[in-house]
Amino acid sequence: xxxxxxxxxxxxxxxxxxxxxxxxxxxxxxxxxxxxxxxxxxxxxxxxxxxxxxxxxxxxxxxxxxxxxxxxxxxxxxxxxxxxxxxxxxxxxxxxxxxxxxxxxxxxxxxxxxxxxxxxxxxxxxxxxxxxxxxxxxxxxxxxxxxxxxxxxxxxxxxxxxxxxxxxxxxxxxxxxxxxxxxxxxxxxxxxxxxxxxxxxxxxxxxxxxxxxxxxxxxxxxxxxxxxxxxxxxxxxxxxxxxxxxxxxxxxxxxxxxxxxxxxxxxxxxxxxxxxxxxxxxxxxxxxxxxxxxxxxxxxxxxxxxxxxxxxxxxxxxxxxxxxxxxxxxxxxxxxxxxxxxxxxxxxxxxxxxxxxxxxxxxxxxxxxxxxxxxxxxxxxxxxxxxxxxxxxxxxxxxxxxxxxxxxxxxxxxxxxxxxxxxxxxxxxxxxxxxxxxxxxxxxx
Numbered sequence: 001x002x003x004x005x006x007x008x009x010x011x012x013x014x015x016x017x018x019x020x021x022x023x024x025x026x027x028x029x030x031x032x033x034x035x036x037x038x039x040x041x042x043x044x045x046x047x048x049x050x051x052x053x054x055x056x057x058x059x060x061x062x063x064x065x066x067x068x069x070x071x072x073x074x075x076x077x078x079x080x081x082x083x084x085x086x087x088x089x090x091x092x093x094x095x096x097x098x099x100x101x102x103x104x105x106x107x108x109x110x111x112x113x114x115x116x117x118x119x120x121x122x123x124x125x126x127x128x129x130x131x132x133x134x135x136x137x138x139x140x141x142x143x144x145x146x147x148x149x150x151x152x153x154x155x156x157x158x159x160x161x162x163x164x165x166x167x168x169x170x171x172x173x174x175x176x177x178x179x180x181x182x183x184x185x186x187x188x189x190x191x192x193x194x195x196x197x198x199x200x201x202x203x204x205x206x207x208x209x210x211x212x213x214x215x216x217x218x219x220x221x222x223x224x225x226x227x228x229x230x231x232x233x234x235x236x237x238x239x240x241x242x243x244x245x246x247x248x249x250x251x252x253x254x255x256x257x258x259x260x261x262x263x264x265x266x267x268x269x270x271x272x273x274x275x276x277x278x279x280x281x282x283x284x285x286x287x288x289x290x291x292x293x294x295x296x297x298x299x300x301x302x303x304x305x306x307x308x309x310x311x312x313x314x315x316x317x318x319x320x321x322x323x324x325x326x327x328x329x330x331x332x333x334x335x336x337x338x339x340x341x342x343x344x345x346x347x348x349x350x351x352x353x354x355x356x357x358x359x360x361x362x363x364x365x366x367x368x369x370x371x372x373x374x375x376x377x378x379x380x381x382x383x384x385x386x387x388x389x390x391x392x393x394x395x396x397x398x399x400x401x402x403x404x405x406x407x408x409x410x411x412x413x414x415x416x417x418x419x420x421x422x423x424x425x426x427x428x429x430x431x432x433x434x435x436x437x438x439x440x441x442x443x444x445x
Contacts, residue, residue: 062157142161194217198217214229265281303338309334329365372443378437413427
């Protein structure tokens with residue numbers, strides 16, 4: 001039992017691999033495949049059964065006419081001219097009597113031998129004399145020669161007298177109606193698939209932080225899914241707005257307390273104890289900003305079109321002000337739709353981490369038709385391959401070779417990854433050609 005089941009599972013997997021993946025292609029296949037199968041069955045039944053039956057009956061009638069001509073020839077000797085006239089006028093058959101001699105050699109069988117087989121069988125059954133048959137030489141005529149006792153009867157008849165020759169009409173009607181049905185099915189399927197693609201596009205744009213005008217259309221189920229998406233989008237936006245409001249309140253309250261601490265320390269005068277307390281307060285404020293930045297993410301910011309060349313130059317200028325020299329390279333269309341403030345925070349975290357642990361930093365950006373890819377390379381000690389996934393976890397810190405957010409909270413890469421994913425992209429770490437670490441940001445455009 002296991003072997004047949006395994007065979008069936010493997011066969012079904014191969015069938016699934018062959019089938020198209022898109023909903024539009026699968027829907028078209030569901031509509032078109034039964035139509036083609038039905039037409040093939042009808043064609044076989046009609047051509048093989050109906051046409052063969054009609055051809056057999058027509059061949060029987062033509063053979064009966066030929067047998068009647070032979071009977072007239074035998075019954076009324078010497079009246080061959082009158083017999084040929086009757087055959088031409090009444091039976092629409094050209095008949096003449098040739099001198100007795102051998103019949104021509106047999107011709108090769110035609111590819112479609114329905115007429116040849118039907119006529120041969122009827123002549124053998126009704127006349128039972130040696131005969132020669134040509135159904136190929138002249139396409140619209142059939143020539144039959146039958147050896148008699150004193151002569152050879154040559155009969156030339158129209159092909160339609162022995163064969164149902166209107167097959168092309170059936171095929172034309174079949175192909176024509178099928179084409180019309182396929183066109184109608186394609187138009188209908190396109191109108192049904194388009195709302196689904198619109199819903200998928202709206203969901204994708206929302207995931208990238210872009211607002212897209214979307215109205216549910218199409219079938220009832222598709223409209224229901226669209227309305228559910230709109231309601232989900234509203235709930236998410238409401239939750240983000242509530243979280244942002246709460247964070248702003250918490251930030252305001254904590255900053256107020258820290259400001260009081262700073263004021264109290266300033267009034268206490270300058271001493272070794274107050275210096276240590278000022279350092280602690282500064283550390284608390286920096287940690288608070290990092291926590292709020294991680295929790296807030298890119299809330300409240302809309303995606304806009306920016307010039308990436310100017311954007312990267314601004315990052316380089318910020319690094320120069322801090323005493324670092326960052327090399328910038330860009331290729332491709334410079335206009336990209338992003339959340340500028342959030343994306344700047346993402347790249348600033350990556351560049352800042354590289355600057356802490358390396359002497360040289362290079363930023364290379366490439367824009368193609370689908371993605372914007374940015375590589376941040378350095379010549380620092382790098383990160384072990386086993387820890388490259390862990391460093392993206394919030395509050396994860398490395399104290400050995402490379403310490404993200406040195407002296408901080410370990411949120412730099414976590415914030416950068418969260419921003420990249422909010423744009424529908426990702427960040428990966430690998431070895432750099434400069435000998436250190438390469439951080440690759442890839443977001444769809």
